Amino acid sequence: MIYTVTLNPSVDYIVSVQQFELGALNRTTADTKFPGGKGINVSRVMKRLGVESKALGFIGGFTGSFIEEFLQAEQIKTQFVQVEGDSRINIKLKTEVETEINGMGPVISTENVTQFLKFFEQLESEDIVVLAGSIPGTLPASIYKEIITLCKAKGIKVVADVSGDALREVIAEKPFLIKPNHHELGELFNTEIQSAEQALHYAQQLVNDGVQNVIVSLAEKGALLVTNDESFTANVPKGSVINSVGAGDSVVGGFLSAYMSNKCLEEAFKLGVASGSATAFSMELCTREKIEELLPQIKVTKL
Ligand SMILES: Nc1ncnc2c1ncn2[C@@H]1O[C@H](COP(=O)(O)OP(=O)(O)O)[C@@H](O)[C@H]1O
Numbered sequence: 001m002i003y004t005v006t007l008n009p010s011v012d013y014i015v016s017v018q019q020f021e022l023g024a025l026n027r028t029t030a031d032t033k034f035p036g037g038k039g040i041n042v043s044r045v046m047k048r049l050g051v052e053s054k055a056l057g058f059i060g061g062f063t064g065s066f067i068e069e070f071l072q073a074e075q076i077k078t079q080f081v082q083v084e085g086d087s088r089i090n091i092k093l094k095t096e097v098e099t100e101i102n103g104m105g106p107v108i109s110t111e112n113v114t115q116f117l118k119f120f121e122q123l124e125s126e127d128i129v130v131l132a133g134s135i136p137g138t139l140p141a142s143i144y145k146e147i148i149t150l151c152k153a154k155g156i157k158v159v160a161d162v163s164g165d166a167l168r169e170v171i172a173e174k175p176f177l178i179k180p181n182h183h184e185l186g187e188l189f190n191t192e193i194q195s196a197e198q199a200l201h202y203a204q205q206l207v208n209d210g211v212q213n214v215i216v217s218l219a220e221k222g223a224l225l226v227t228n229d230e231s232f233t234a235n236v237p238k239g240s241v242i243n244s245v246g247a248g249d250s251v252v253g254g255f256l257s258a259y260m261s262n263k264c265l266e267e268a269f270k271l272g273v274a275s276g277s278a279t280a281f282s283m284e285l286c287t288r289e290k291i292e293e294l295l296p297q298i299k300v301t302k303l
């Protein structure tokens with residue numbers, strides 16, 4: 001079973017505003033709400049590709065109920081720890097440019113954390129754990145490290161889509177896969193990454209340091225996969241970006257869905273990139289039909 005961890009799930013409130021004016025009353029031309037948070041998005045994408053997972057994390061209040069009910073309606077298994085406050089609402093403003101305001105999230109108590117970590121005791125070696133998204137301020141910064149330690153003791157593969165200090169901590173634990181975008185990779189090395197060549201250099205460094213596989217997504221410039229033995233690059237299909245929220249999560253969801261069926265990293269990478277673009281070209285997360293439509297346009301080249 002694949003377990004996705006979202007420590008700070010959200011209701012993503014996506015609002016379209018034409019000619020947005022700061023300091024004025026703006027009215028939406030369209031608005032919609034979805035459950036969000038990176039691990040949850042990974043679970044939703046995998047479900048669309050026929051791969052089961054269980055979503056873990058902390059939820060609370062009316063927003064938490066919305067998230068859980070939405071996932072259950074999509075027949076996604078969940079086992080969230082209930083906290084006292086409300087799960088956050090993240091605003092995704094679509095104007096001429098995309099602007100995001102992500103909430104802080106509810107307070108999570110030490111009892112909540114103990115209950116959450118206990119769950120990992122029942123996992124087995126063939127399970128995969130996906131750690132995705134930021135660590136809320138009320139949780140110890142070491143929480144991902146603690147989860148990885150529990151997983152490593154059982155030989156469980158860990159996939160991480162995290163950034164900043166959390167990414168640094170996770171890398172030290174040599175996970176199975178990480179998926180930074182080029183900004184996150186640059187931040188890690190205190191530099192700005194503008195090309196696939198630069199990204200390759202730093203991704204290789206991470207693999208030399210013990211990370212087993214690194215996917216670097218470069219938005220419209222494609223993506224890279226660096227493994228212990230080989231490196232690949234992929235183009236992205238041409239199309240109009242409608243809503244790129246969840247595109248990175250879709251890369252992870254697509255990758256894992258294919259990886260589960262034949263363990264081929266190259267094919268998994270291709271499906272991951274197709275899923276990322278399929279989400280970028282949609283209002284909501286990618287559908288299987290959109291992914292299949294884009295897949296033939298993606299060329300994976302061995303470097
Ligand atoms: N303009 C675009 N055209 C085509 N595909 C895109 C575009 N922007 C993003 N994508 C797809 O979404 C994936 C993730 O996007 P990226 O912005 O790199 O990551 P993140 O969402 O994590 O910031 C890319 O690898 C690509 O497949």
Ligand SMILES: O=P(O)(O)OC[C@H]1O[C@](O)(COP(=O)(O)O)[C@@H](O)[C@@H]1O
Pocket residue numbers: 008010012035036037038039041090102132133134135244245246247248249250
């Ligand atoms: O945990 P964070 O970093 O605040 O991110 C949460 C947000 O990221 C998302 O999962 C989208 O992530 P990506 O666009 O990077 O794929 C949203 O659904 C959610 O609002």
